[in-house]
Amino acid sequence: MxxxxxxxxxxxxxxxxxxxxxxxxxxxxxxxxxxxxxxxxxxxxxxxxxxxxxxxxxxxxxxxxxxxxxxxxxxxxxxxxxxxxxxxxxxxxxxxxxxxxxxxxxxxxxxxxxxxxxxxxxxxxxxxxxxxxxxxxxxxHPTQALLDSFSIRERFGDVAGRKVAIVGDILHSRVALSNILCLQKQGAEVMVCGPTTLIPKYISSLGVKVEHNLRKALQWCDVANMLRIQLERQEIGYFPSLREYSMLYGLNKDILDSLDKEITIMHPGPINRGVEITSDVADSKHSIILEQxxxxxxxxxxxxxxxxxxxx
Ligand code: CP
Incomplete structure (x- = not known):
């Protein structure tokens, strides 16, 4: 040094x-x-x-x-x-x-x-x-966002111009806000994806795209950063059940295989396997979770x- x-x-x-x-x-x-x-x-x-x-x-x-x-x-x-x-x-x-x-x-x-x-x-x-x-x-959670950007840069050579979808409980996530700010400052495009109840109303004012359909978000992005549902910060009733969330927003191999492109999968941890991501995706060659x-x-x-x- x-x-x-x-x-x-x-x-x-x-x-x-x-x-x-x-x-x-x-x-x-x-x-x-x-x-x-x-x-x-x-x-x-x-x-x-x-x-x-x-x-x-x-x-x-x-x-x-x-x-x-x-x-x-x-x-x-x-x-x-x-x-x-x-x-x-x-x-x-x-x-x-x-x-x-x-x-x-x-x-x-x-x-x-x-x-x-x-x-x-x-x-x-x-x-x-x-x-x-x-x-x-x-x-x-600034150091999480910095290590996420470092991992994207390592994978793609540059953060600028990359399309990153942040999927899940945006409302209660400190990782989401820090990532949005960090990625935008480096010239990346950012989309958030999740149920309406888990996306804060102010988010569009940050200049991010909002999508409620997981498949469309995945088809758009180079990188999907999958977030955990943060039950510890929620009152009851944001959505009917984790099972329903998983059916609509859980990333599994079938959705990944149905895309006409390959994408990189990230997750800040801890993972709730079977809710926001299945094990066959979290542990696949598309995942850089342990590199993060x-x-x-x-x-x-x-x-x-x-x-x-x-x-x-
Ligand atoms: N990503 C993250 O902040 O994980 P921990 O809560 O385990 O520190």
Whole structure:
């Protein structure tokens, strides 16, 4: 890696909204360098050996938490992990008190997942440390969108000009909004597809196409990003049943085989097999789901490395 760190235009990563086109290219190019490092026998670099990062998770996570932790370790940062479920949050400690107590232990950067939209933005106004949003409610999940773009770029050579359909529960998805913003900033065309009840009314104002027929969406796109139905964020009654959703919007081999083109299948995980996607599609040669997970480590290394370059 070069010893000169090119600068991001933002001190925190709270959402794709914070990034301009150059920032996104810088992150993806830096991630490509780190992916080369991760393919070497010695996968560790000393870049962040003077930095301590706390992963502060108020919601469950497998991929995001583990890949942030691995990214931090590959960069030689010191890292600590906080899970709200086993913390003093249950005794009534506030978010600001919790984070200020973590920072008192000489922590430099906070990676936070929180169930409330805007939690990272709120925190950034009350603490000094840099913050990386690892998912805030149904708002944004910027590193997921960046790793998705990295995976599309790796597959096709460029994101510009690609047609990406985001299928499923758009209303409750932070992955959808971050992906829409990230893909558009790179010149991709974006369509959302799902039942009317799971597509927010404002979505057309973002300049995305809206389609309610899965087959038409798949016939249009180069890439289908299949989203999980987020029952944890829904009240009862958005659609009659998961079975009916699966019949209308579930991606299976029959639909894929009926298209007159080949498309690439993505999914941010966790997958509900048999609901939004069947196993024979999720595990097929069209799927890059595990490549997305692999790329998550390199992309999060790039984000942490570049944000650390903002320090004095
Ligand atoms: N894609 C994603 O955010 O997965 P986790 O909830 O497991 O982190």
């Amino acid at each position: 070069s010893t000169t760190i090119e600068q991001l235009s933002t001190r925190h990563l709270l959402g794709i909204k914070d990034l301009n086109e150059n920032d996104i290219q810088l992150i993806l190019d830096t991630a490509a360098n780190f992916k080369e490092v991760l393919n070497r026998p010695i996968k560790k670099v000393p870049s962040l050996r003077d930095i301590t990062i706390a992963n502060v998770f108020f919601e469950n996570s497998t991929r995001t938490r583990l890949s942030f932790e691995l990214a931090e370790k590959r960069l030689s940062a010191d890292t600590i992990n906080f899970a709200a479920s086993s913390s003093s949050v249950s005794k009534g400690e506030t978010l600001i008190d919790t984070v200020n107590n973590i920072l008192a232990m000489k922590v430099d950067m906070i990676v936070m997942r929180h169930p409330y939209a805007g939690a990272g933005i709120f925190l950034s106004k009350h603490i000094d440390a840099q913050i990386v949003n690892a998912g805030d409610g149904a708002h944004e 997970v692999e790329n998550g480590v390199a992309v999060r290394m790039a984000v942490l490395y570049l944000l650390a370059g903002q320090r004095g």
